[in-house]
Amino acid sequence: MPEPGALRLERAFRAAGRPLFVPYVMGGYPDLDASRRHARILARHADIIELGVPFSDPLADGPTIQAAGQQALDGGTRPWDVLRIAGDLRDGPPVVVMTYFNTVIAHGAEQFLNEAAGNGVAGIIVPDLPVDEAAEVREVAQGVGVALVALAAPTTDDARMAEIGLSAEGFVYLVAVTGVTGGQMALDDRLRALVERARRHIKVPLVVGFGVRTPEQARQIGDIADGVVIASEIIRRIGDAPDADAADAAVEAFGNAIAGALRT
Amino acid sequence: MSVAKRFGPYGGRYVPETVIGALDELTEAYDRYRDDPGFRDELGALLGNYVGRPTPLYRAGRLEEAWGLDRGLWLKREDLCHTGAHKINNALGQVLLARRMGKQRIIAETGAGQHGVATATASALVGLGCRVYMGRTDMRRQRLNVIRMRMLGAEVTPVDSGSGTLKDATSEAIRDWVTNVDTTHYIIGSAVGPAPYPEIVAAFQSVIGNEARAQMLAETGGLPGTVVACVGGGSNAIGIFRAFLDDAAVALVGVEAGGEGPSGRHGASLALGRPGVLHGSYSYLLQDPDGQVAEAHSVSAGLDYPGVGPEHSHLRDTGRVSYVNATDEAALSAFLECSRREGIIPALESAHALAHVRDGAAGLAGPGPVLVCLSGRGDKDVDQAGAALGIDASA
Ligand SMILES: Cc1ncc(COP(=O)(O)O)c(C=O)c1O
Numbered sequence: 001m002p003e004p005g006a007l008r009l010e011r012a013f014r015a016a017g018r019p020l021f022v023p024y025v026m027g028g029y030p031d032l033d034a035s036r037r038h039a040r041i042l043a044r045h046a047d048i049i050e051l052g053v054p055f056s057d058p059l060a061d062g063p064t065i066q067a068a069g070q071q072a073l074d075g076g077t078r079p080w081d082v083l084r085i086a087g088d089l090r091d092g093p094p095v096v097v098m099t100y101f102n103t104v105i106a107h108g109a110e111q112f113l114n115e116a117a118g119n120g121v122a123g124i125i126v127p128d129l130p131v132d133e134a135a136e137v138r139e140v141a142q143g144v145g146v147a148l149v150a151l152a153a154p155t156t157d158d159a160r161m162a163e164i165g166l167s168a169e170g171f172v173y174l175v176a177v178t179g180v181t182g183g184q185m186a187l188d189d190r191l192r193a194l195v196e197r198a199r200r201h202i203k204v205p206l207v208v209g210f211g212v213r214t215p216e217q218a219r220q221i222g223d224i225a226d227g228v229v230i231a232s233e234i235i236r237r238i239g240d241a242p243d244a245d246a247a248d249a250a251v252e253a254f255g256n257a258i259a260g261a262l263r264t
Numbered sequence: 265m266s267v268a269k270r271f272g273p274y275g276g277r278y279v280p281e282t283v284i285g286a287l288d289e290l291t292e293a294y295d296r297y298r299d300d301p302g303f304r305d306e307l308g309a310l311l312g313n314y315v316g317r318p319t320p321l322y323r324a325g326r327l328e329e330a331w332g333l334d335r336g337l338w339l340k341r342e343d344l345c346h347t348g349a350h351k352i353n354n355a356l357g358q359v360l361l362a363r364r365m366g367k368q369r370i371i372a373e374t375g376a377g378q379h380g381v382a383t384a385t386a387s388a389l390v391g392l393g394c395r396v397y398m399g400r401t402d403m404r405r406q407r408l409n410v411i412r413m414r415m416l417g418a419e420v421t422p423v424d425s426g427s428g429t430l431k432d433a434t435s436e437a438i439r440d441w442v443t444n445v446d447t448t449h450y451i452i453g454s455a456v457g458p459a460p461y462p463e464i465v466a467a468f469q470s471v472i473g474n475e476a477r478a479q480m481l482a483e484t485g486g487l488p489g490t491v492v493a494c495v496g497g498g499s500n501a502i503g504i505f506r507a508f509l510d511d512a513a514v515a516l517v518g519v520e521a522g523g524e525g526p527s528g529r530h531g532a533s534l535a536l537g538r539p540g541v542l543h544g545s546y547s548y549l550l551q552d553p554d555g556q557v558a559e560a561h562s563v564s565a566g567l568d569y570p571g572v573g574p575e576h577s578h579l580r581d582t583g584r585v586s587y588v589n590a591t592d593e594a595a596l597s598a599f600l601e602c603s604r605r606e607g608i609i610p611a612l613e614s615a616h617a618l619a620h621v622r623d624g625a626a627g628l629a630g631p632g633p634v635l636v637c638l639s640g641r642g643d644k645d646v647d648q649a650g651a652a653l654g655i656d657a658s659a
Contacts, residue, residue, distance in 0.1 A: 056556040057431070057542060059438050060280045066425060079554055101278050102541040106555025128278045128541070153282040155445060160284070178282055179443040 005122030006147035008094045009170035012047050013205040019222030019262050020047035022207055023255060024098070024231030027053055027085055028077025029068040034244060036085050038251045042234075043092035045255035048207075050125070050229060053082045053099035060127040062182030064232040068239075079103055080115060087119035094122035096149060096170075101129045101137075109140045116146055123147035123170045131164050138167065152202070154178050154194050161201035171205040171227065174198055176212070182232035185211030187220040195224045215261035222262045230258060267291050269459040272581060274574035277458040279438070279544040286445045291460045293365050298467065303360060310356050311471065314389070315346045317353075319472075321479035326605040331622045335489060336633030339608070340476045340504060342640060347382050349611060349640030350472060350500045355382035355451055356389075357468035362449035363390055369448040370394045373437040375402055375430030375496065376566035376613060377409025378640055379453030384418035386451075394418040397436040399428035402565045405648045427559045430496075430569045434543050454497025455573035458544030462573050469503025476635060477507040489632025490515040493639065494616040495534070495587065496566045498573035500639035505585060514632075515586070518576060519620040521562030522589035529561030533572040534580050534587040547574040563592035563652065564612035564645075590619035596652050598622055599642060611640035612649060 013020060023046050025039045039049055054069035054077055061069070079099070086095040097116055104112045104126060116124060124146055129137060131150055138148045147170035152161060155178060164172060174195065176185040185191070191208075198206055208221045209229025221228045237254055241247035269275055277287055297303040311317040319341045328337045342350040355372075362370060370387045372394070374380030380396040387394035396413055400422045403410050413420050426432035434452075441450040455465040473491075480488050491508055493501035495518040508514040523530030530536065533548045540549040542557055550558040550570035562568040579585040590598075595612055598619035603609045610618065617636050642649065650656055 056426075057435050059435060059543075060282075060442065062439070070425070073556060100541075102549075102551070102555040102557070104555075106540065106551065106553065127280050128544070130277060130279065130281050130284050132284075133276055133278060151281045153280070155282050155285040157285060160281075175280075175282060178445060180280075180439050183443075 002145065004145040005094065006169035008122045009048065009147055010204065012094055013171065013226055016047050019225060020207065020227030021045060021259050021262050022048045022050055022227050022229045023234055024050040024052060024229060026065065026068040026072055026235060027051055027082030028072025028075055029235065030071060030238065031075050032077060032081055034247065036088060037248060038238065039085055039089060041248060041251045042255045043089055045259035046093050047227065048093050049089060049095045050231070051082060051086055051095050051097050053079050053097055053103055055100040055103050058100060060180055062180040062232065064182040064235050068235045079112065083115050083119045083121065086116070086121045090120045095120065096123040096125055097121050098125040101126050104137065109137050113141050113144050113146055117144035121146055123149045125149045125151065125173055127151055131160065131167065149173055151175055152198055154190070158197070158201065161198055165202035168202055168204045171207050172198070172202050173229065174206050174208045174225065176208050176210045179210065181210055183211045185217070187217065192224055215257045218258050219261040219264065228262065267295050267460045268463040271575040271578035274539070274547050274577040275459050275462060275545050277544060278541045278546065279458045280442050282442045283445050287458055287460065289365060293361050294460055294464050297361060297364060307357055307360055311353065315352050315356065316344060317471065318475040319344050321476060321483060324606050327602065330601065330605055333634060335631060336484065337621065338480065338488065338633055338635045339638040340472060340635060341638055342472060342500065343608065343610060343614070343638050347378070347385050348643060349378035349382070350469060350503060351379040351382035351453060352385065353471055353503070354453070354465050354468040354499060355379065355386040358449070358451040358464070359386035359390055359392065362392065365449065367447060367449040368392065369444065370451055371397070371437050371440050371448055372451045372453060373397045373430065373433040374453060375433065375568060376564065376611065377402065377406040377413065377644055378566065380418070380420070381409050381412045381416070383451050384413045384416035387418065388416050395440070396420050397423050397433040397440070399423045399430060399433045401428035402430065402433070406565050406644050407647060408644045430565065431557065431560070438543065454499040455502045455575060456497040456543060456545065456571060462545065462575055465499050466502040466506060466575060469499050470506045472500065472503040472637060473505060473507030476504055480635060484633055486632060487511055487514050488635035490517060491635045492517045492519060492617045492621055493637035494519045494567060494613045495572060495576060496569050496613060497571070498576045500637050502573060502575055504637040509584060516584065517620065518585055518587045519616045520587060520589040521560070521564060521567035521616060522591040522594070523561040525591045530589065531560035531562045531567050531569060532589045533570060534576060535589055537570070539577065542571045545574045547577040548572050548580065563595060563648070564616065566611070566613040567616060588620055588624065590616040590623070594619035594623055596649060599649055600653055609642035610638055611642050612645045614639045
């Protein structure tokens with residue numbers, strides 16, 4: 001049995017000795033090959049890759065990720081195609097799959113998680129599976145060595161933070177804003193207080209995401225958290241590129257810039 | 265707290281962490297106020313003087329005759345509620361809760377526009393700002409209700425994602441709620457969504473069945489043999505069914521959208537879907553093998569939804585309620601028959617229940633009279649039904 005995902009993730013944080021860069025790639029956007037290429041490019045700069053499996057009704061996502069997911073589905077992308085992208089990245093940083101609960105259970109959670117584990121996936125993030133609904137899936141995931149990565153939000157009270165902390169593995173994804181992906185976050189006293197409050201209850205590393213767009217923001221988040229997720233901004237840059245080569249170049253340049261900002 | 269979270273295995277709270285606190289807050293508020301005399305008096309007075317409850321129970325003699333229903337056909341006239349459908353029962357209850365929770369803003373989704381109109385009405389009544397999400401397709405086919413909502417002071421926000429129908433409007437309303445949860449109460453319009461919504465909506469709608477049961481006893485000296493209601497998300501159906509669940513002799517029938525028929529597109533989640541998660545609860549759902557939610561189809565915007573409330577899923581599995589469907593075509597012809605024989609233009613949604621009574625009359629179990637929930641009136645449908653039936657306003 002390979003090393004469990006939770007341990008691989010925790011090791012990634014220890015090994016880096018600086019805040020981690022966690023870029024998001026939507027599997028199948030703008031098409032399957034391109035997303036595989038973008039994941040490979042980002043793997044050279046990233047510490048963990050967040051790989052999106054598209055779902056038709058993504059409640060936690062703003063317009064950018066919604067549209068990317070819809071394009072992926074319109075192109076015929078299936079969950080197994082995306083999980084194979086993780087398989088391709090085995091020699092790179094650990095991969096965490098992000099998808100919605102119905103995608104996980106459609107063929108049975110066992111099948112989805114087995115397939116994920118078989119492709120070397122270290123963890124899974126399910127934004128519509130809050131901690132009080134998660135016990136069953138967590139057990140299945142643990143059985144195959146995949147960490148169920150929990151989310152915490154600004155509206156999560158202390159009692160729930162503690163509950164999340166109790167079962168947390170790998171890391172916890174701290175949602176920076178009360179909102180969906182693709183908005184604008186600001187590093188203010190509220191966010192600082194949120195990270196501090198989360199730290200009191202959660203002992204695994206904290207990765208902050210939702211609304212991070214620039215290297216400067218990434219650097220600022222890096223000062224208070226253990227890692228930074230960037231998603232919509234990467235998708236936006238891919239979408240704005242005039243052709244596939246330009247998209248690859250944009251991903252490379254952006255990945256390089258964020259990684260550089262987190263190193264200084 | 266004793267507010268139901270699950271119905272058998274169905275229900276739950278499959279939503280982003282951000283709104284869990286608000287669901288807890290709503291659960292507490294509902295648990296605290298549901299039996300509070302002040303709350304009950306305020307809601308009761310509004311249901312009486314403002315909505316016009318109790319709504320009448322009417323014997324549809326000419327339809328009985330046409331359809332050979334000697335046993336009797338009774339209509340529970342929710343179409344006579346202020347704003348024209350049962351949706352106001354829930355909207356008023358929730359808006360009163362929202363005010364007690366100190367919320368400053370109301371949001372809702374709507375399909376047929378009846379829930380949007382009811383919510384805009386209730387918001388105007390208590391002086392809260394209101395935004396309603398509505399799919400662009402539905403804005404077109406339920407134009408009248410879009411204008412009504414705007415006249416009532418609500419902002420109507422078109423939704424373009426997916427097929428621009430109720431599913432997409434609901435997703436967008438939930439995203440708004442995730443973003444503005446501190447100030448905003450989301451008034452969901454059917455017995456769907458994360459707990460505690462299915463229970464709260466069912467409870468506010470159960471006034472339909474409580475009245476109808478007493479009215480049937482008073483009018484006929486007995487209970488109905490069969491109770492029939494259309495099922496979109498399932499709020500009018502659960503509202504009338506609940507009063508009869510313990511009456512084992514009363515057959516309960518939910519009618520879903522059969523759409524284009526057996527080989528076409530439809531909205532029959534309970535008959536043809538399988539359990540999955542959409543909009544926060546585990547319930548029967550139209551979906552592809554990978555769990556991508558399928559687009560529903562119905563001539564009636566209020567039944568054009570790929571999911572259904574979790575309590576109905578449970579009642580399906582236990583067999584207490586049978587779920588059938590009626591096609592667009594059957595509903596349209598029942599719409600016209602009800603209009604011409606009774607002088608009642610029903611909502612296209614409600615016409616599905618009538619169509620089943622007509623077409624399934626022979627198979628309706630039990631000897632007693634048939635009670636139909638006439639969930640709404642059809643003013644909103646005149647453009648669409650007129651086009652389908654070849655009726656227009658040309659001089
Ligand atoms: C008149 C009427 N009946 C029925 C419905 C379907 O909803 P539900 O199944 O929640 O009663 C609607 C929804 O818009 C409606 O307007």
